[in-house]
Amino acid sequence: MSLISAAGLSVHYGGRKVLFDIDFQMERGEIVTIVGPNGSGKTTFLRALLGVVPPSRGRITRAKGVSVGYVPQRLHIDPGLPLPVSRFLSLPKRRSASEIAQVLDRVGVPDVAAQNMATLSGGQFQRVLLARALLVKPDILMLDEPTAGLDQPGVASFYRLIEEVRREIGCAVLSVSHDLHVVMAASDRVVCINGHVCCEGAPHVVRAAPEYRALFGLGTGGALALYQHSHDHEHDHDHDHTHEQKDHAHHAG
Amino acid sequence: MLDDFMLRATLAGLAVALATGPLGCFVVWRRMAYFGDATAHAAILGVALALGFQISIFIGTMVVALVMAMIVSVLAGRGWAMDTTLGVLAHSALAFGLVAVSFLPAVRVDLSAYLFGDILAVSRFDLAVIATGSLLVLGLILWRWAALLTATLNEDLAHASGINPGHERLVLTIALAIVVAVALKIVGALLIAALLIIPAAAARNFARSPESMALGAVVIGGVSVWGGLQLSLTHDTPSGPSIVVFAAMIFLVTTIAGSVLQKRLGR
Numbered sequence: 001m002s003l004i005s006a007a008g009l010s011v012h013y014g015g016r017k018v019l020f021d022i023d024f025q026m027e028r029g030e031i032v033t034i035v036g037p038n039g040s041g042k043t044t045f046l047r048a049l050l051g052v053v054p055p056s057r058g059r060i061t062r063a064k065g066v067s068v069g070y071v072p073q074r075l076h077i078d079p080g081l082p083l084p085v086s087r088f089l090s091l092p093k094r095r096s097a098s099e100i101a102q103v104l105d106r107v108g109v110p111d112v113a114a115q116n117m118a119t120l121s122g123g124q125f126q127r128v129l130l131a132r133a134l135l136v137k138p139d140i141l142m143l144d145e146p147t148a149g150l151d152q153p154g155v156a157s158f159y160r161l162i163e164e165v166r167r168e169i170g171c172a173v174l175s176v177s178h179d180l181h182v183v184m185a186a187s188d189r190v191v192c193i194n195g196h197v198c199c200e201g202a203p204h205v206v207r208a209a210p211e212y213r214a215l216f217g218l219g220t221g222g223a224l225a226l227y228q229h230s231h232d233h234e235h236d237h238d239h240d241h242t243h244e245q246k247d248h249a250h251h252a253g
Numbered sequence: 254m255l256d257d258f259m260l261r262a263t264l265a266g267l268a269v270a271l272a273t274g275p276l277g278c279f280v281v282w283r284r285m286a287y288f289g290d291a292t293a294h295a296a297i298l299g300v301a302l303a304l305g306f307q308i309s310i311f312i313g314t315m316v317v318a319l320v321m322a323m324i325v326s327v328l329a330g331r332g333w334a335m336d337t338t339l340g341v342l343a344h345s346a347l348a349f350g351l352v353a354v355s356f357l358p359a360v361r362v363d364l365s366a367y368l369f370g371d372i373l374a375v376s377r378f379d380l381a382v383i384a385t386g387s388l389l390v391l392g393l394i395l396w397r398w399a400a401l402l403t404a405t406l407n408e409d410l411a412h413a414s415g416i417n418p419g420h421e422r423l424v425l426t427i428a429l430a431i432v433v434a435v436a437l438k439i440v441g442a443l444l445i446a447a448l449l450i451i452p453a454a455a456a457r458n459f460a461r462s463p464e465s466m467a468l469g470a471v472v473i474g475g476v477s478v479w480g481g482l483q484l485s486l487t488h489d490t491p492s493g494p495s496i497v498v499f500a501a502m503i504f505l506v507t508t509i510a511g512s513v514l515q516k517r518l519g520r
Contacts, residue, residue, distance in 0.1 A: 047409060070409065072409055076407075078282050080457055081282045082457065083463060084461065092399040116461075136414075
């Protein structure tokens with residue numbers, strides 16, 4: 001049985017069809033990326049899979065006992081709410097100090113446990129969100145444009161972290177993104193959505209698909225080149241990461 | 254033992270502070286300040302209806318506050334602008350309430366008692382109702398604490414953790430209606446929102462965690478009740494406003510102390 005699946009899924013918002021007739025399934029350990037232009041319903045699709053948005057038609061099935069680690073696109077914390085990182089990680093379930101220290105260490109921000117969430121940088125914040133998702137020992141990680149506010153080196157190292165984590169715990173990863181060039185390389189499968197599934201398959205298949213090109217235009221090729229170009233020049237910024245990123249570029253190319 | 258009116262008044266005020274402390278924190282975190290205000294205003298309509306139908310004022314205000322809170326929740330959920338909806342409903346309810354009271358020739362009520370409260374007139378029975386209501390609200394919030402906090406942070410995050418944010422919103426709505434109903438007699442409709450928000454806002458100035466902020470709000474609320482009543486006793490000032498004045502002074506002091514402390518720590 002699939003980890004999570006949607007059959008004939010449609011979602012309507014106030015008379016507008018946001019999603020229609022989507023069939024989708026995910027297996028254990030798979031990395032799937034959902035891409036689509038703004039307003040294509042890709043975030044709605046993720047929220048439907050999470051159970052936030054009820055389907056207007058069709059159904060969503062989860063295998064029994066599947067635990068979902070969710071990393072939202074962004075999280076606005078009201079400045080009136082004082083929230084230390086360790087407390088945030090203990091919501092809603094209490095976590096021990098050692099569990100918290102361990103997971104923060106894993107995502108590369110070992111020293112922030114006592115800090116207020118409001119004082120974290122963008123990159124630290126995303127890592128803490130990921131840490132919280134990892135605490136549930138997820139069978140599937142769901143990420144909604146998790147790198148929206150990060151600069152390019154930040155984006156690359158965040159995705160590399162997710163790949164490392166996936167290799168360690170073997171969870172499936174479902175991410176929604178428009179960082180096509182970054183995610184596509186690491187994905188087993190890319191699903192291109194624009195209200196319905198336009199095309200899906202291995203990254204290079206989707207990239208070449210006419211439906212995909214029609215949606216994103218030929219400019220994507222340029223973006224891809226730009227990304228690889230930026231890899232060549234990143235070495236100065238971030239020595240640790242150089243090696244892995246070269247690997248990345250190989251995959252992509 | 255409860256013969257002394259000052260003792261009854263103090264106990265009643267402390268009981269209310271026990272509920273408004275943590276509830277007020279959620280009102281601040283969720284930016285519902287005006288929501289509390291609107292519910293309290295609408296309660297005046299409840300007073301009028303209760304007098305008209307000769308039912309308990311507590312029941313009347315409770316029902317109207319609940320209905321009001323529900324309507325606002327539903328409309329906000331459907332994407333109506335929250336502040337406009339609240340503005341329309343709150344002031345209409347208050348106006349309807351005032352007009353309705355004028356049609357009751359048999360009863361000459363002093364409405365200002367409901368607008369500004371009359372804590373010194375709290376009877377033993379009132380005290381029992383207030384204590385029960387407050388403890389109920391406190392229990393409700395403590396029971397749902399982690400879920401409420403998660404749902405307040407982010408609704409999608411709550412969903413992913415198996416929490417229904419709609420339920421938690423309902424819990425807060427009900428808690429707010431209960432508090433309005435029991436506190437109306439003490440601080441009055443106009444000042445309930447103040448007792449919800451000012452102690453929580455003052456506690457924010459030094460709190461490091463959600464829990465310490467809630468606890469701080471309870472303490473500050475309690476101190477305000479006690480201080481306001483003393484002020485009222487010694488200088489013959491109106492008791493409800495005196496309590497709020499006391500809370501406001503604490504807010505001022507903690508705000509100044511907080512910013513001085515922050516500068517000294519270089520943050």
